[in-house]
Structures are given as C-alpha cells and as structure tokens.
Amino acid sequence: MPAPTPRDERMTGARVTASGWGWRHAGRSRPAVSGLDLDIRPGERVLVLGPSGAGKSTLMHALAGVLGDDEDGDETGELLIDGIRPRQARGRVGLVLQDPDSQVVLARVGDDVAFGCENLGVPRTEIWPRVTQALDEVGLDLPLRHPTSALSGGQKQRLALAGVLAMRPGLVLLDEPTANLDPDGVVEVRDAVHRSVQASGATLIVIEHRVAVWQDIVDRIIVLDPAGGILADGPASSVLTAEGARLAAAGVWIPRFPPARPRRRPLPERTGEVLLSTAGLVVGRVPFARRQPVVVAEGIDLDVMAGTATAITGPNGAGKSTLALTLAGLLARAGGQLTATAALTAVAAGGPVRAAGRGPLRGSLPGADPHSWRSRDLLERIGTVFQDPEHQFLAGSVRDELAIGPRALGLGDAAVADRVDGLLGRLRLEHLADANPFTLSGGEKRRLSVATVLATRPRLLILDEPTFGQDSRTWSELVRLLAELLDMGTAVVAVTHDDHFVDALADARFVMAPAAGPASAGAISTGTIVPASVATPTTAAETGAP
Amino acid sequence: MSMMTPEIRPSAIARVNPVAKLAVALLISCALMLSIDWVSAATALLLEAVLLAWCGLNARQFWLRTAPVWIAAPFGMLTTVLYGQDSGAVLWGAGLVTITEGSVALGLAIGLRVLAIGIPGIVLLATTDPTDLADGLAQVVRLPARFVLGALAGLRLVGMFIDDWHSLALARRARGVGDGGGLRGRARRFAGLAFALLVLSVRRGSKLATAMEARGFGSDEPRSWARESVFGRRDVVVVALGLAIAAAAISAAVLTETWRFVLA
Numbered sequence: 001m002p003a004p005t006p007r008d009e010r011m012t013g014a015r016v017t018a019s020g021w022g023w024r025h026a027g028r029s030r031p032a033v034s035g036l037d038l039d040i041r042p043g044e045r046v047l048v049l050g051p052s053g054a055g056k057s058t059l060m061h062a063l064a065g066v067l068g069d070d071e072d073g074d075e076t077g078e079l080l081i082d083g084i085r086p087r088q089a090r091g092r093v094g095l096v097l098q099d100p101d102s103q104v105v106l107a108r109v110g111d112d113v114a115f116g117c118e119n120l121g122v123p124r125t126e127i128w129p130r131v132t133q134a135l136d137e138v139g140l141d142l143p144l145r146h147p148t149s150a151l152s153g154g155q156k157q158r159l160a161l162a163g164v165l166a167m168r169p170g171l172v173l174l175d176e177p178t179a180n181l182d183p184d185g186v187v188e189v190r191d192a193v194h195r196s197v198q199a200s201g202a203t204l205i206v207i208e209h210r211v212a213v214w215q216d217i218v219d220r221i222i223v224l225d226p227a228g229g230i231l232a233d234g235p236a237s238s239v240l241t242a243e244g245a246r247l248a249a250a251g252v253w254i255p256r257f258p259p260a261r262p263r264r265r266p267l268p269e270r271t272g273e274v275l276l277s278t279a280g281l282v283v284g285r286v287p288f289a290r291r292q293p294v295v296v297a298e299g300i301d302l303d304v305m306a307g308t309a310t311a312i313t314g315p316n317g318a319g320k321s322t323l324a325l326t327l328a329g330l331l332a333r334a335g336g337q338l339t340a341t342a343a344l345t346a347v348a349a350g351g352p353v354r355a356a357g358r359g360p361l362r363g364s365l366p367g368a369d370p371h372s373w374r375s376r377d378l379l380e381r382i383g384t385v386f387q388d389p390e391h392q393f394l395a396g397s398v399r400d401e402l403a404i405g406p407r408a409l410g411l412g413d414a415a416v417a418d419r420v421d422g423l424l425g426r427l428r429l430e431h432l433a434d435a436n437p438f439t440l441s442g443g444e445k446r447r448l449s450v451a452t453v454l455a456t457r458p459r460l461l462i463l464d465e466p467t468f469g470q471d472s473r474t475w476s477e478l479v480r481l482l483a484e485l486l487d488m489g490t491a492v493v494a495v496t497h498d499d500h501f502v503d504a505l506a507d508a509r510f511v512m513a514p515a516a517g518p519a520s521a522g523a524i525s526t527g528t529i530v531p532a533s534v535a536t537p538t539t540a541a542e543t544g545a546p
Numbered sequence: 547m548s549m550m551t552p553e554i555r556p557s558a559i560a561r562v563n564p565v566a567k568l569a570v571a572l573l574i575s576c577a578l579m580l581s582i583d584w585v586s587a588a589t590a591l592l593l594e595a596v597l598l599a600w601c602g603l604n605a606r607q608f609w610l611r612t613a614p615v616w617i618a619a620p621f622g623m624l625t626t627v628l629y630g631q632d633s634g635a636v637l638w639g640a641g642l643v644t645i646t647e648g649s650v651a652l653g654l655a656i657g658l659r660v661l662a663i664g665i666p667g668i669v670l671l672a673t674t675d676p677t678d679l680a681d682g683l684a685q686v687v688r689l690p691a692r693f694v695l696g697a698l699a700g701l702r703l704v705g706m707f708i709d710d711w712h713s714l715a716l717a718r719r720a721r722g723v724g725d726g727g728g729l730r731g732r733a734r735r736f737a738g739l740a741f742a743l744l745v746l747s748v749r750r751g752s753k754l755a756t757a758m759e760a761r762g763f764g765s766d767e768p769r770s771w772a773r774e775s776v777f778g779r780r781d782v783v784v785v786a787l788g789l790a791i792a793a794a795a796i797s798a799a800v801l802t803e804t805w806r807f808v809l810a
Binding site for chain 1: 698699710717720722723725742750756763765
C-alpha cells in the first residue's frame with residue numbers, strides 16, 4: 001500500500017512523449033494511428049483535433065492504458081507517460097468518456113467518486129477527504145449518499161471528472177466529454193474542467209470537434225492527420241488561422257468557418273395545409289408498472305403545416321421529447337385533442353401497390369389521433385427519427401435496414417430496391433450497404449437512421465435532437481437534406497437544443513417551459529409558439545455548435 | 547427510490563451487516579428445505595414472529611413488502627390440499643379432487659413453509675442496500691472484488707433495461723413493424739425486442755467495463771475499501787439467532803415425530 005500522498009505531489013503534471021507511435025486494431029488492414037511524434041510538457045493543456053477516422057479516440061485509449069494488449073492490435077513505436085508505458089502508469093492518468101450513462105459505476109455519488117481511489121489502494125482515511133475535495137472542484141454540491149441515477153447528463157459528466165480527479169492523476173484525458181450534453185451541460189462541464197486543472201496543475205488533453213468550447217482554456221492545438229502523423233501543432237490561434245478552413249471542411253466546428261446554410265424557398269410559397277393540429281393537448285409518460293400517465297406538459301396548441309419546420313426548444317425535463325413522441329403517434333396523449341387532418345390521413349394517389357393479403361392503408365384509419373393507427377399506417381404519414389439511432393436499427397445490414405419500411409408497406413421487390421438504392425446514393429452510404437448498422441460511425445448511424453425514415457416518404461418528419469454530437473459535415477448534410485424535403489412540402493418537427501439548426505431551418509419555434517416559476521422536478525410545463533425570426537438569447541457564441 | 551438505492555429507514559435490522567442477514571436467511575431456508583412437515587415450519591414462523599418485533603420495521607412497510615408471500619402461501623396450501631398426494635382418511639372427494647388427512651397436512655406444511663422461508667428473506671433483503679451487501683461479501687466473506695464489484699456495477703444496468711425496452715418498442719412502432727400478425731407476430735416481436743435489448747446491454751456493459759478499467763479497476767494491485775464492512779458482536783448474535791431458529795424447528799419436528807426428511 002502506498003504512503004499517503006502529500007498535497008504537493010499532485011501539483012506535478014505528467015509528460016507525454018510519442019516517437020513513431022502507431023496502433024492497428026486487430027482485424028483492420030489500416031492502422032488507426034501511425035507515425036506519431038509528440039512531446040507534451042507537464043501541465044500543458046492540449047486540444048486534439050482531426051477529422052473522424054484520424055485516430056483521436058485510439059490515442060486517448062492508449063494513453064489511458066485501456067487499449068488492450070497484443071490480441072487487440074499491433075503497436076509500433078513508443079508512447080510514454082513520464083517515461084513509462086501507459087499500462088504501467090495506472091493512476092497517473094484519468095479518462096472521461098463521451099457517454100454520461102455508461103461511466104457511472106456505483107449507486108451513490110460519494111461511492112462513485114471513491115471507486116478509483118479504492119482501486120489504487122488509497123487508505124480509507126485519505127479517500128473521503130479526496131472525495132469531498134474532488135466534488136467541490138467540479139462544483140457538485142450534493143450529499144455523498146445522493147443517488148447517481150438522479151443526476152442530469154452534465155452532472156454525470158462532472159461526477160466522472162470528480163472520480164478521475166480524486167485519483168490525483170498527472171494527466172487528465174477527456175474524450176468528447178460534452179458531445180452528448182445540452183448547452184447548459186456543456187458550459188457546466190467545461191468550467192469544471194477549467195477550475196480543476198488549474199487547481200491541480202495536471203496535464204490536460206481534450207478531444208472535441210467543437211473548438212469554441214475549449215479554445216480559451218487550452219494553450220495548444222494538435223491536429224492529427226488521417227494519413228498518419230501530425231498535420232498541425234502550435235498555439236490555438238495560429239493553428240486555427242493556418243488550418244481552420246481545412247479542419248472545417250473535415251467536419252471540425254470552427255467559429256470562423258461555420259458550415260454553409262442551404263438556400264430556401266420563401267415560406268409563403270412552400271407553406272401548405274395543416275397536417276396535424278393540437279388543442280389543449282396534455283402529454284405525459286406512463287411509468288413502469290403504472291396505469292396513469294405522469295403529466296409533463298399541458299395546454300399545448302400547435303398546428304403543423306406542410307412545407308414548414310417547427311423547432312421544439314426548452315430546458316431539460318420540460319417534456320420536449322414526450323411531446324414529439326406523442327405527435328408522432330407513438331405515445332398516447334394524456335388529455336386534450338390531437339387531430340390528423342385529411343391532408344395527412346389521405347396518402348397521395350399513385351401510392352404503392354399493396355401485396356395480396358394485406359389490407360388497404362387508405363380510408364381504413366380508426367381515428368384522427370395517430371396513436372390509434374396501426375404501426376404500418378404511420379409509415380407514409382409520420383416518420384420519427386429517434387435521438388439514439390441504435391434504438392431504431394432492426395436489421396443486420398444497412399441495405400436490409402433501409403428495406404424494412406418499404407417492405408412493411410407491401411412494395412414489390414423492384415420498388416423496394418429502387419428506393420433503397422436511391423437513398424444509399426443520396427446519403428453517401430453505398431460503400432456501407434453490407435455493413436452492420438451497429439458498426440457504423442456516429443455520423444453514419446445518424447444518416448442511416450434518417451434514411452430509414454425517408455424510405456417510406458412520410459408527409460411529416462419528427463426528429464428528436466437530430467444534430468446531437470454530430471460533426472459539422474454531417475450537420476450540414478442533414479440540414480441540406482431537410483431543407484430539400486421542406487421545399488418539396490414535407491413538414492418537419494424537431495426537438496433541439498441546437499441554435500444553429502433552429503436558425504438554419506426553423507420557421508417557428510415552440511418554446512416549452514414550466515408554466516409557473518423556474519424549472520423544478522415534477523413541474524408541469526406548457527409551450528408557446530414564437531416566430532423563428534425573433535432573436536433568442538443564445539449560448540451558441542459560447543458553445544459554438546450543437 | 548430505486549432498486550440500487552432503496553429507501554432504507556433506520557431500524558435495528560438495517561444496522562446489521564448484510565452478510566449476517568444473508569446467513570440467517572440461508573440457514574432457515576436450508577433447515578426448512580430438509581423436511582416437509584407442519585411442525586418445523588410453524589416453529590420457525592413463531593420464533594421469527596417474536597423476533598420481528600425487534601426489527602424496527604413499521605407495520606405498513608412490513609405488510610407491503612411481504613404481501614406476495616401472504617398471497618402465495620394460501621395458494622400453495624390450497625392446491626396441495628386439493629391435488630396433493632393423498633393418504634389417510636378421505637375427508638371429501640369429487641372427481642379428480644380428493645381431500646384426505648394426508649393432503650391437508652401436506653398443504654399446511656407447504657403453506658407454512660412458504661411463509662417461514664419467504665418472510666425473513668424479504669425482510670432481510672428489503673433492509674439491505676446492494677452496495678453494502680457487496681462490501682460485506684468482498685470484505686467479510688472475502689469473495690473476489692473483481693467478481694463482486696463487476697456484479698454490482700452490472701446490476702445498475704438492469705435499471706436501464708426498462709427504459710431501453712420502452713424506447714425499442716416505440717422505435718419498432720415507428721418503423722412499421724410494431725403490430726399485426728396475431729399471436730405469432732406478437733411472439734416474434736417479443737423475441738426480436740429481447741434480442742435487441744441483449745445487444746444494447748452488451749454494448750453498454752463493455753463501455754462500462756472500459757470506464758471501470760480507466761479508473762484502475764481490475765489491476766493486480768491490492769485494493770482498499772472506502773466503506774468498511776464490520777462484522778461485530780451484533781452480527782454474531784444475529785447469526786446465532788438464525789442458527790437457533792433452524793435448530794429449534796428441526797428439534798421440534800423430530801421430537802413430535804412429524805419430521806419427514808425429503809431425501810429419505
């Protein structure tokens with residue numbers, strides 16, 4: 001058991017050196033990283049950028065010593081932390097990952113922070129002071145017995161950071177720590193990181209494709225070259241000036257190079273009939289093993305018109321997703337009216353030929369509330385893109401995945417193949433046609449999840465946080481695609497925290513907020529419609545992007 | 547309140563080391579599993595009832611938690627009385643159903659057993675936090691930390707299954723394959739959902755494992771424990787009481803010559 005660590009010991013950051021380092025994952029022909037030469041001085045704060053596929057995450061996992069051994073891949077060259085190999089430097093390095101939910105280890109806040117210290121064999125009497133100090137540094141002012149399941153995304157990420165800080169590492173690694181957070185969560189986590197590395201003097205390495213969030217905190221930016229080695233390395237401002245345009249084209253969010261916005265048809269030209277209309281709608285969810293829904297929002301009056309985009313915005317917990325899923329006919333309404341008009345229920349003439357034995361879709365809807373329809377009846381009317389694409393995948397290959405909707409409609413083989421091939425081309429997925437959807441990258445998964453919905457050509461498209469965690473390239477592709485659909489008369493309803501997305505697409509903003517007073521657990525919200533042209537207080541300047 | 551952080555009110559029994567509670571539940575269950583007779587079960591139940599008074603559980607909590615056992619016991623009893631192995635004088639009969647002295651005694655023995663095994667088990671586990679149980683198993687029983695903590699962290703994922711299941715079902719409805727096909731379609735959809743949940747859970751599990759490894763878990767270095775699991779005099783007394791109940795139940799049955807060893 002090591003001797004108690006004096007406070008001063010943590011004031012030393014770790015040095016990171018790489019010489020000709022590379023890693024090839026087992027079973028891949030190309031190395032993920034190759035020919036990397038690096039020298040990061042103790043206490044330096046570094047932002048690592050690079051297009052997806054440049055091996056950023058591989059480098060982080062290697063530094064954290066969790067990349068695996070000879071069975072998992074081939075290593076070349078040398079990667080050292082304070083002169084020793086990362087696997088031997090356990091405890092010198094702490095890693096925070098992207099997904100808030102899969103980093104919480106224990107059920108209570110204090111125990112979770114203590115977990116790393118326990119693994120390092122820190123004596124019990126020293127663990128608890130470290131835990132309180134770490135929670136203090138990340139600004140989590142909660143009782144030690146507070147259940148971790150009750151934390152928000154931003155709080156969970158700060159908890160993970162506290163767990164790392166309590167280990168008193170010389171090197172803190174952050175692998176897209178804010179990609180899955182809303183704008184408030186992003187600022188929370190960024191500030192906590194800033195405070196804590198300043199206090200501890202640890203070396204910091206961050207991967208993020210949103211430069212604006214981190215550029216004021218880091219002293220150095222390193223850009224990895226997908227072809228191997230380093231593309232640019234230096235102070236933040238000079239690297240962004242020299243490489244900004246190229247990085248932006250590769251999908252990195254650079255404030256000075258925002259992604260292009262599509263040109264739109266004027267609103268009056270494309271606005272069509274009302275497709276879906278609500279009056280005093282009440283939405284809620286039925287908790288596990290209960291019968292009565294818990295109401296999250298009420299008094300919702302909203303008209304969704306063909307050719308227009310409505311953005312549902314508001315703080316976490318205001319019931320945005322619940323409203324979207326209710327409009328989509330997936331959740332039962334808890335009260336009020338939800339009416340699909342004839343313009344939505346009547347599927348355009350020249351629709352698909354029905355296979356024998358399947359009932360006609362037209363004219364057989366049991367009611368005006370989409371929740372009363374059969375699953376198949378939704379396909380050509382309302383398409384839903386979920387926040388987590390993985391929830392939507394059903395098939396073993398991208399091609400089969402795209403064919404599911406058209407098949408459920410009863411289209412013939414030729415027509416199905418026609419639609420599938422069209423979408424594969426349009427969304428740049430041809431080269432992945434036979435790949436398993438779960439093996440795609442984040443951006444590819446997002447494109448596929450949108451494509452599966454477009455395959456049945458719904459008149460109304462409902463999207464839940466479509467731009468969460470996307471790089472600027474996927475973002476602009478998505479925006480361009482939605483703009484095209486809107487111009488052709490499709491209606492879009494999107495739940496989003498992304499102000500750029502709202503600015504680029506939305507014709508109206510439906511703002512949800514607790515009806516009275518500030519947001520608190522269990523408060524019931526309501527919503528109001530605001531024209532999108534009205535300027536809204538934005539955190540975009542600070543957070544840069546979605 | 548959730549499965550992982552149950553709301554445990556301060557009570558005498560909540561302060562007992564979970565390992566002691568687990569030992570008591572196991573001792574009584576094993577003793578009562580050895581025989582099917584009403585005397586041993588009734589003795590155990592009577593002694594448990596006396597001890598429950600010292601547990602410090604309030605009445606509402608007690609009845610709420612043990613409700614399943616109170617429902618299961620009469621059902622077990624009734625079915626055994628009606629359909630169980632017959633012996634002795636026939637008391638009543640109609641078709642397949644015959645009630646005999648033997649089936650009544652057997653039914654009574656089964657009903658009492660369900661109560662005598664179920665009640666202490668539920669009371670002991672309802673007053674135990676999973677984290678404390680893991681601490682006890684690793685520090686007192688000395689089970690491998692890697693195994694105990696892996697299981698504890700995995701248990702947390704179970705809570706997410708419910709949300710995942712719900713989202714998966716909604717996504718299927720949105721994809722046009724959420725209904726239809728009658729009973730067979732329903733069975734196929736259930737299997738599909740279960741498989742999708744399995745895939746999702748494995749992925750979550752492997753991410754969690756990476757996060758744990760990144761915090762130094764699974765190395766060969768000796769581990770320390772932030773929460774000390776103490777097995778004190780109180781815990782020894784509790785185990786002794788459990789042993790006494792088990793011994794009393796067996797003795798009572800043997801002395802009254804009602805002991806029916808199940809393996810004989």
